[in-house]
Amino acid sequence: MSGQLPPPAWLAALASLPGMGPARLRTVLSDRDPEAAWDQARFGALGVAEDLSRRWVMAARQIDVEALWARHQSAGIRVLSPGLAGWPRNLHDDPEPPALLFARGDPAVLDRPCVAVVGTRRCTAAGRSLAHELGSDLAAAGICVVSGLALGIDAAAHRGALSAAGGAAPAAVVGTGLDVVYPARNRELWDLVADRGGLLSEYPLGSGPERWRFPARNRIIAGLADVVVVVESDVTGGSMHTVEAALERDRTVLAVPGPVRSRASAGTNALLAAGSLLARDATDVLVALGLDVASRSRVGTVTGPGGSGDQVLDALGWEPATLEQLAERLGTPLGPVAVVLVELERDGWVAQRSGWYERLR
Amino acid sequence: MLATIESAVVFGVEGRPVTVEVHVSNGLPGFTVVGLPDTACRESRDRVRSALLSSSLPWPQKKTTVNLAPSGVRKQGAGLDLAIAVGVLAANGDLPPDAAAGVGFVGELGLDGSVRAVPGTIALVDAVRAPCVVVATAAAPEAMVIGGRAIRPVRSLADVVAALRGEAPWPEPPPLPPTAPPDPGPDLADVRGQRVARFALEVAAAGGHHLLMVGPPGAGKTMLATRLPGLLPDLGDREALEVTRVHSVAGLRLPAGGLVRRPPFRSPHHGSSGPALVGGGSSWLRPGEASMAHHGVLFLDELAEFAPSVLDALRQPLEEGSIRVCRASGTATFPARFLLVAATNPCPCGDGGPPGACRCSDRARARYGRRLSGPLLDRFDLRVDVGRPASGELLGGDPGEPSAAVAARVAGVRALAAERGTGTNAAIPVGRLDELAPLSAGAAAVVAGALRAGSLTARGLHRVRRVARTIADLAGRAEAVGEEDICLALQLRADPEVLGAAA
Numbered sequence: 001m002s003g004q005l006p007p008p009a010w011l012a013a014l015a016s017l018p019g020m021g022p023a024r025l026r027t028v029l030s031d032r033d034p035e036a037a038w039d040q041a042r043f044g045a046l047g048v049a050e051d052l053s054r055r056w057v058m059a060a061r062q063i064d065v066e067a068l069w070a071r072h073q074s075a076g077i078r079v080l081s082p083g084l085a086g087w088p089r090n091l092h093d094d095p096e097p098p099a100l101l102f103a104r105g106d107p108a109v110l111d112r113p114c115v116a117v118v119g120t121r122r123c124t125a126a127g128r129s130l131a132h133e134l135g136s137d138l139a140a141a142g143i144c145v146v147s148g149l150a151l152g153i154d155a156a157a158h159r160g161a162l163s164a165a166g167g168a169a170p171a172a173v174v175g176t177g178l179d180v181v182y183p184a185r186n187r188e189l190w191d192l193v194a195d196r197g198g199l200l201s202e203y204p205l206g207s208g209p210e211r212w213r214f215p216a217r218n219r220i221i222a223g224l225a226d227v228v229v230v231v232e233s234d235v236t237g238g239s240m241h242t243v244e245a246a247l248e249r250d251r252t253v254l255a256v257p258g259p260v261r262s263r264a265s266a267g268t269n270a271l272l273a274a275g276s277l278l279a280r281d282a283t284d285v286l287v288a289l290g291l292d293v294a295s296r297s298r299v300g301t302v303t304g305p306g307g308s309g310d311q312v313l314d315a316l317g318w319e320p321a322t323l324e325q326l327a328e329r330l331g332t333p334l335g336p337v338a339v340v341l342v343e344l345e346r347d348g349w350v351a352q353r354s355g356w357y358e359r360l361r
Numbered sequence: 362m363l364a365t366i367e368s369a370v371v372f373g374v375e376g377r378p379v380t381v382e383v384h385v386s387n388g389l390p391g392f393t394v395v396g397l398p399d400t401a402c403r404e405s406r407d408r409v410r411s412a413l414l415s416s417s418l419p420w421p422q423k424k425t426t427v428n429l430a431p432s433g434v435r436k437q438g439a440g441l442d443l444a445i446a447v448g449v450l451a452a453n454g455d456l457p458p459d460a461a462a463g464v465g466f467v468g469e470l471g472l473d474g475s476v477r478a479v480p481g482t483i484a485l486v487d488a489v490r491a492p493c494v495v496v497a498t499a500a501a502p503e504a505m506v507i508g509g510r511a512i513r514p515v516r517s518l519a520d521v522v523a524a525l526r527g528e529a530p531w532p533e534p535p536p537l538p539p540t541a542p543p544d545p546g547p548d549l550a551d552v553r554g555q556r557v558a559r560f561a562l563e564v565a566a567a568g569g570h571h572l573l574m575v576g577p578p579g580a581g582k583t584m585l586a587t588r589l590p591g592l593l594p595d596l597g598d599r600e601a602l603e604v605t606r607v608h609s610v611a612g613l614r615l616p617a618g619g620l621v622r623r624p625p626f627r628s629p630h631h632g633s634s635g636p637a638l639v640g641g642g643s644s645w646l647r648p649g650e651a652s653m654a655h656h657g658v659l660f661l662d663e664l665a666e667f668a669p670s671v672l673d674a675l676r677q678p679l680e681e682g683s684i685r686v687c688r689a690s691g692t693a694t695f696p697a698r699f700l701l702v703a704a705t706n707p708c709p710c711g712d713g714g715p716p717g718a719c720r721c722s723d724r725a726r727a728r729y730g731r732r733l734s735g736p737l738l739d740r741f742d743l744r745v746d747v748g749r750p751a752s753g754e755l756l757g758g759d760p761g762e763p764s765a766a767v768a769a770r771v772a773g774v775r776a777l778a779a780e781r782g783t784g785t786n787a788a789i790p791v792g793r794l795d796e797l798a799p800l801s802a803g804a805a806a807v808v809a810g811a812l813r814a815g816s817l818t819a820r821g822l823h824r825v826r827r828v829a830r831t832i833a834d835l836a837g838r839a840e841a842v843g844e845e846d847i848c849l850a851l852q853l854r855a856d857p858e859v860l861g862a863a864a
Contacts, residue, residue: 124716139827151723183723214534263718320715321749323852324557334560334852335836336847342848346810354575354707355746355852356715 008079009069011032011100015058016063016204017041022137024048027101038200065085071205077178078103092116094223097204097249100219102178104194109169111143115258116225116246118218119153119232119240124264125358126318130256134229135160137282139167143293146171146225148217149186150238151194151195153231162192169197175217177207215241222246227288229254229279233267240267252288254279256304259319305349312340313349313359320356362386366453367465368444370436371481373646373686373693374610376488380430381441383448396429399437399645408439408470409446416518421453424738430853435690437645443468443495446518447525460525464513465489467504468497473724474518480612483507483605495521501534502619506602532751546626550560550763551584558585560582561768561853562743566592567774568831569785571679571701571740573664576747577711585747586660587629589702591764593619593657600656603696607655611648625657627699630819631666638766638827639674639697641686645782646693654699666730672737675701677844679740701740703734704747742787742824743853774834786831791823798830803844811851812819814857825850 011034014025022254028046040254042048042060044053047317072079080086080101088110090096099109115138117131135145147154149172161170176182179200181190193199202220205212220239222228222245230253233239246253254277259263272278277288300341304310315329317323327337341357344350350357364383369376392406394403415419427445429436444466454525467485468476478500479485480719486494492725493511496504501514515721516519540798552559558574562585574582596604604621615621629638629650636642640649651659661667678684682698709729721728722822775785781797783789787799800808808825811817817825829842837844 008697028839122716122719203663231827264716324555324748327556334556335849338852339845342807342811342851345816346814353716358716 001322004067005035005069008100008251009065010038010330011081012040012072012079012102012204013038013060013068015100016068016206017059018314019052019055022097022099022202026097026343029099032270047294054300068205072102075179076104077205078107080107088224089222090226096219097223098220100202102201102204103104104178104199105197106169107171107198107200109144109198110146110170110224112142113291114144114146114171114225114227115285116146116221116228116242117153118147118221119157119158119241120234120237120239120264120267121152121154122234122264123152123232124262124320125353125360127153127256127258127264129351129360130144131156131198131231132160132163133348134231134256134279134282135162135170135319136164136167136284136340138285139170140284142168143284143286144168144171144197146173146219146221148172148214148238149174149190149199151183151185153239155186155189157231158189158193162189162196171198171200171224173217173220174183174310175201175203175213176209177201177203177205179205182207182209204338205209205291218242219245222249222251227252227254229256229281229285230268230271230276231256232258232262234263234266235267235270236355237267243271246282252277254285255289256280262319305347308336308340309344309349312337312344316350316357316359318360322355322357328358362452362454364448364461366444366448366461367452367489367491368435368467369465369485370440371438371484371610372434372691374484374648374652375608375693376484376486376693377434378480378488378490379434379436379441379444380490381444381448382428382430383422383445384426384428385421385449385452386426390424391424392427392428393612394427396427396432397435397609398429398441398502399435401439402429402436402441403438405442405445405470405817408442408472410441411472412446412470412474412518413449414474414745415696416522417517417834418450418522419453419455421449423453423759425449425452438481439469440467440485442470443476443518443521446470447521452523460527464525464726465490465491465494465496466521468500468515470518471631473556476515476517476521478503481610483602483609483831485564486512493713498532498535502537503605503615506533506605506619544623545764547584547588547794548591548764549588549767550760552581552588552595552761553759555581555747555761556586557852558745558747559745559761559767560849562589563771563832563835564713564828564853565589565700565702565743566767567771567786567835568699568742568778568828569787570742570828570831571787572743572745573673573738573741574702574704574745574747575707576704577706579604580747580749582747583628583660583662586658586662586702586704586766589626589660589700590656592628592771593700593766594768594775595622597686598654599754604656607648607652607696611653613653625654626660627651627654627657628660628662631661631663631669633671635668635671635674636686639678639684639686640693640695641688646686646688646691648695649684649697650677651684652695655696657699659701661703664705664802665729666859669732669734674736676736676740703741707746725741742828745853756775770835774831777834777839786827786834789827789830794823794826798826798833798842800826800839800847801843804829804842804847807844807847807851817851825854828853 041056044057131153139161147157181187218241228246255268255271256279368379476497478497480499482503487507495513498514504512513532524531601620627650638649678697682697684697708721708726823855829846833846
């Protein structure tokens with residue numbers, strides 16, 4: 001039965017053994033090829049601790065390598081390994097590289113300059129719109145936008161990158177098996193990124209969204225990127241893991257400044273205070289990448305909607321506010337403010353979520 | 362000898378006439394009650410015996426059989442005690458024959474011979490097949506709410522016997538206590554700030570729109586809700602009678618005048634069971650909190666903490682204004698037309714107001730949001746976010762408008778709606794929206810924009826128009842609904858993604 005299967009098939013089988021993390025897989029493969037490793041795993045001859053060895057023997061009996069490989073092929077999933085074609089260039093000298101990567105789509109999109117756009121899942125509308133804009137502008141400038149396909153900033157950056165006509169395709173690194181869409185709400189986006197860009201994971205098919213997988217996933221995002229941009233983040237959270245991993249790898253970290261009272265910007269503001277570079281727009285990121293760009297400032301380029309719309313926008317500022325707060329600041333009854341807000345929302349100046357208004361531009 | 366006495370038992374909120382037949386004959390002394398009595402009813406044997414002996418009346422040393430007719434219907438409660446006691450006396454020849462003809466008896470006996478009030482006196486008096494009804498003095502105001510019958514309030518069994526023997530006249534009814542103006546309840550003037558929430562409360566009261574309040578703990582949601590009944594007008598005669606009937610059956614304390622004139626306010630705890638909320642019970646079909654809030658306000662605090670099955674049980678009353686409770690022992694219909702006001706935190710941590718401020722995990726938020734079923738959330742016309750007031754408002758700010766001023770506007774709008782023949786604005790049928798709530802050109806443009814943008818559905822549109830009608834009525838614009846009205850209605854709209862709406 002063996003013999004006809006390519007090395008990646010054995011790799012995929014090895015990766016699906018229980019307790020087979022990247023470090024262990026690297027050790028196992030350090031002095032044997034995948035097929036030989038698999039054979040030894042089946043007979044408990046890999047020289048690991050005895051109980052683990054026994055578990056592998058039990059698990060290996062359950063795995064039909066041929067059928068497993070057929071599943072990968074029918075789902076269009078490739079298995080990349082270090083030193084072989086398709087292995088992302090930035091991972092060659094990674095201190096903690098994955099032992100293999102499962103990939104849907106075209107991993108060659110990572111050959112372009114890569115920028116990780118990351119941030120919190122609980123973002124503000126302003127943050128989401130900024131991430132979208134960054135993603136779109138960077139893609140248009142030929143940059144591969146890398147992110148994690150999470151809700152919030154991640155998804156907005158991906159959507160932005162996909163929205164740029166003729167732009168570079170984005171890549172995503174996810175924390176589940178490539179057949180487990182998480183969060184399920186992002187299924188459509190997940191398929192779009194896979195079809196037009198590259199979708200990567202170090203976890204075998206069927207891996208669920210366990211908590212520990214996401215920080216590990218974040219180190220790959222940091223490793224793949226040339227520059228990391230944090231759009232919005234609290235002082236703790238996944239984005240901060242990405243930043244730590246990026247600093248370990250000597251990647252440049254940029255942060256988007258935000259209102260000092262906003263919890264969603266507490267982390268990015270702290271990064272700036274600690275010396276990260278400022279990311280006001282795509283230009284700042286391109287400069288950090290060392291690319292030569294014509295400067296385009298967004299400040300002052302936007303003209304307001306005019307009339308009472310301007311007044312309400314001024315009263316709103318850049319922090320979320322409720323109808324009541326706005327009427328209070330303007331000193332007017334609720335009705336007229338409500339009328340202006342409906343107009344502003346219709347024209348895309350503000351967004352409303354459960355009673356809170358946020359300025360978008 | 363045989364005696365037949367008229368009385369009644371409660372079923373649901375209705376009374377059912379019962380004829381108590383007592384037969385005393387020679388034989389081994391004994392006392393049997395037949396005709397499906399429940400435990401309290403069966404125990405009347407011991408109460409009646411002690412009451413007779415305490416009142417120095419004879420207890421027959423013969424075979425006594427009491428039949429409660431119709432015998433196929435289950436009888437519950439102790440309200441038949443007095444009728445059984447009178448029946449025993451009559452059958453034993455201790456009362457003149459025909460003394461109890463045309464007189465019905467409703468009351469429970471104490472061991473000392475005193476007559477006590479029973480829950481549901483209104484329904485019972487209404488059901489008794491006799492032009493004259495004897496009740497406990499304590500229940501007299503309640504019993505006199507139903508006109509058309511002579512009410513004979515008595516304190517003790519001795520009073521009854523004396524009157525039936527013709528030895529003394531029936532005791533005079535106690536003078537009705539002076540009807541003090543009903544307690545107005547907490548005043549809206551106590552609420553500082555909260556302009557939008559106050560406005561939503563006013564709209565809810567004026568149009569009969571169900572209201573959902575979302576906000577962090579300590580924002581004043583409960584404080585606002587308790588002020589809602591104060592904004593509602595007094596109950597009309599028919600409504601007052603319906604409400605009093607339910608409250609009487611449920612054993613709630615009735616106001617001094619006997620009739621409940623102010624809209625009730627019920628706020629069941631979130632641990633309440635389904636039967637506690639909508640009515641039911643295994644032995645006795647009792648009205649639930651939803652029925653006790655009939656023509657008033659049902660306030661569900663911590664909505665997401667209620668068991669989902671309990672909340673879903675509220676969907677029938679919200680739709681139909683009544684609850685049918687079906688049990689093996691029978692089916693009862695309870696009235697339950699209430700204004701639903703609910704309060705909830707936006708998420709488990711309670712801080713999830715402004716975007717980006719919540720500390721909950723997505724999973725926790727989603728789980729919290731799932732606790733509220735879509736069909737229930739769909740019943741809310743209004744949703745308002747209640748924020749914590751600023752400290753300046755709490756300490757300095759001007760007192761708000763008092764309840765009386767708001768209530769006057771509310772009464773005006775309700776009168777308008779009654780003129781239009783729709784009950785309340787919340788009940789305007791879809792077919793009459795164009796006629797009753799026409800849109801001005803500006804309002805139509807706003808609606809068209811919202812529909813195009815996909816932020817408003819057809820169903821949502823109907824509710825927004827009804828709410829806008831109420832807002833326009835409050836502002837004194839009786840004709841077309843203006844742009845401002847529709848925009849405010851959009852602001853107060855309850856979108857289905859109330860909770861757990863993460864990024």
